[in-house]
Amino acid sequence: EDKVVQSPLSLVVHEGDTVTLNCSYEVTNFRSLLWYKQEKKAPTFLFMLTSSGIEKKSGRLSSILDKKELFSILNITATQTGDSAIYLCAVGSGNTPLVFGKGTRLSVIA
Amino acid sequence: GAGVSQTPSNKVTEKGKYVELRCDPISGHTALYWYRQSLGQGPEFLIYFQGTGAADDSGLPNDRFFAVRPEGSVSTLKIQRTERGDSAVYLCASSLSQREGLITDTQYFGPGTRLTVL
Structure with a gap:
């Protein structure tokens, strides 16, 4: 059975801190790993990673994939209160349903 | 351009009733997916559609759940004889x-x- 595990499940930090969120996976047919940010109901797309070792970056957020060790990390530097959300990791294998982890709930306090 | 839209945003119903949830995908997207999210999960x-046909409905929990996409665009998720355990966010x-x-x-x-x- 395909499985995606995220850690930690929740995290509380102060503004300005740097955080690292983890995602490990065991899937039969891997093609991509995706990160989403969920603030209220709609998960919004952050990154799609398909190749090992190539960092994707968007502002203060960055992510990298290790296909040998089957994991990915999402880094957020200089955190702001607006970064508070649930961060979801999912694995895709073509036009098939994504398999999601439970998410990491990040709370950034001023 | 417009994103994916869903209606209604909230639906409160009584046990045993029938509900329909609507999804309007991004124009030009032929693949459409329904997910259910419970608290903390x-x-x-x-279910997943490619065009008008259900390519994979293996995630539907039982035969009270059904979904259609008759013209390959808008989709409707239908739940019959709702139960308290059906309470969730449907994405x-x-x-x-x-x-x-x-x-x-x-x-x-x-x-x-x-x-x-x-």
Whole structure:
């Protein structure tokens, strides 16, 4: 059975801190790993990673994939209160349903 | 352009009633997915359409759940004889079709419908 595990499940930090969120996976047919940010109901797309070792970056957020060790990390530097959300990791294998982890709930306090 | 839209945003119903949830995908996206998300969990797959046909409905929990997409665009998720355990946020997502040499795994989500069964 395909499985995606995220850690930690929740995290509380102060503004300005740097955080690292983890995602490990065991899937039969891997093609991509995706990160989403969920603030209220709609998960919004952050990154799609398909190749090992190539960092994707968007502002203060960055992510990298290790296909040998089957994991990915999402880094957020200089955190702001607006970064508070649930961060979801999912694995895709073509036009098939994504398999999601439970998410990491990040709370950034001023 | 417009994103994925879902209606209603909230639905409260009584146990045993029938409900319909609607999803309007991004224009041009032929793949459409329904997921269900319970508190503290990630989205869980229900059913996936490629065009008008259900390509995979293995996530539907039982025969009270059904979904259609008659013209290959808007989809409706139908739940009969609702139970309290059906209470959750129902998310719809769409993506581009598979294309040669292009990874089209990214799915774009709508705002969801929060269903509460009393």
